[in-house]
Amino acid sequence: MFHFVVAIPCLIVIFRYLIPLKWPLWFKFLLSAVLLFVAQHHLLTxxxxxxMFSPEVPRVIVLAVNWIFGTMLFLAVLQIAVDLIVLMLMVFKRRRIAIPPVLRYSMGALALGVAAFAVSQAARVPAVKDIEVAIQGxxxxxxxxxxxxLTDLHISRLFEAPWVEAVVAQANALEPNLIVITGDLIDGDLDVRRTDVAPLQALSAPDGVYTIPGNHEYYFGYPQWIEHYQTLGMQVLANQHVAIENEGANLVLAGVTDFTAGRHAFPAPNVEEAIAGAxxxxxxxxxxHQPRNAAVAAAAGVDLQLSGHTHGGMIVGFDRLVARANxxxxxxxxxVQExxxxxxxxxGLWPGFALRLGKPSELTRITLRQG
Known part of the structure; x- marks a missing residue:
């Protein structure tokens, strides 16, 4: 179904944008072939x-494919909008109206530019985002x-060691008390990602560095990755907790496995087990990692839940669809229930959809305050 859905904008662009243009037939055929190839790059991967989550090709190809893919998506949206406007004008004026070539070229240029910007926003080292959270008690x-x-780093051929080094340096420069990574650290097997994840070992905070699995850990050898995270100095909280003490006072940090863990024959998330004995x-x-079951944590007495997974919806408008799925x-x-x-x-985000518009990536510093 996924591969069929992503083919729809491709067909819209081919039949409603390319074919009406007065270009040589061979050139339109070539562009159509490229679009079909890019539209199905997930299947080909x-x-x-x-x-389909780990294309092992050079970074420049990952960027180029996402640029063309984004151009196709944005151009399909523009074409649908123009077609609807033209249709309404035809009904109102009761005559056929042709889309002028200059408008088509303008649409193409706009889609190319917007897609290039969206890819650049997705691939950048994120800016620091500061937030405060008031907690009762x-x-x-x-x-x-x-x-x-940190969350959803998706370390891959898109986010390689230099990017990881920059993220680590930025996180350490903030000198936080604690660093947490809420899943989806990687895309790819350990043997191909070992060098790229190595900079994570430099993450440092007085109260430690903790992580949990996301759904992507289960796609690429979950046991091997969890063991490797620990060798990098990260403590994994899989339905577990730790008590952080400061001058006799305690703060509990708990973590659960991913919502999809049971499908891969690993322990499902269990909030009660995670906080037992706290x-x-x-x-x-x-x-x-996934926010969808926040009500379960709230009912168990959790004060603050930190999640990722959604990538913020990536694109304004598209985020409404992502919200419905979560x-x-x-x-x-x-x-959520207080x-x-x-x-x-x-x-970061999944390299198979490396586009961001209005939903920027973030490296988040959370300051706790008394409620």
Whole structure:
């Protein structure tokens, strides 16, 4: 179904944009072939590499494919909009109206430019985003406590070692008390990503670096990756918690496995198990890659949940569809039964859809405040 859906904008561009242009037939045929190839690049990646989530091709090709793919999507939207306007004018004026070539060329130029900008926004090292969270019952000892949240790094041929090094340097420069990574650190097997993830070992915070699995960890050898994360100095919270102590006061940091874990024959997320035995009356921060089950954490007494997964919806407008697939959660803060949920836009994103418009990537510094 996915591969059929992404073919629709391609067909719109071919039949409603390319064919009416007065270009040589061979040239239109060539462009159509390129568009069909790019429209199905996820399927081709699956056939070539065994997974559509990790195209093992040079970074410049990943960028170029996303640029053409984005151009196709934006051009399809523009073409539909123009067709609707022309249709309404034809009904109103009761005569046939042709789309002038200059308008078609302008649409093409605009789509190319917007797609290039969208790819550049997706591939950049994110800017720091500062937020504050008020927590009822937060001990005074943790007022002003700083957490850096990274999520959805999707370390891959798009986000290689130099990008990871820049993200790590930026996170460390903030000098937070704690660093958390809420899943989807990688795209690819350990043997092809080992060098690219190595810079994560330099992440440093006084109270440690913690991570949880996202759905993509399960696509590429979950046990091997979890073990490797630990060798890089990250502590993995898989239905577990730790108590962070500061001058006799406690703050609980818990984490669960991903919503999809059970499909891969691994332990499903279990909030109750994750917080079992936690110090009484200590505020609880839950790390859960996907935000969709935030109500479960809220019912269990969690005070703050940090999630990712949605990439913020990536594109304004498209984010509404992403929200519907995640119980309405897509980007930013939500109040879930008196629990604060923060859905991070993502530090990186999946290289198969490397486009961002109005939903920027972020490296998030969270400051806790007494509520």
């Amino acid at each position: 699956l056939l070539a590499f065994g997974s 937060l001990p005074a000892e943790f007022d002003g406590y700083e957490i850096v949240q 110090p009484d009356d200590a505020p609880i921060i839950m790390l859960d 119980n309405g959660f897509v980007s930013g803060f939500y109040d 629990m604060a949920l923060y859905v991070n836009n993502g530090t």
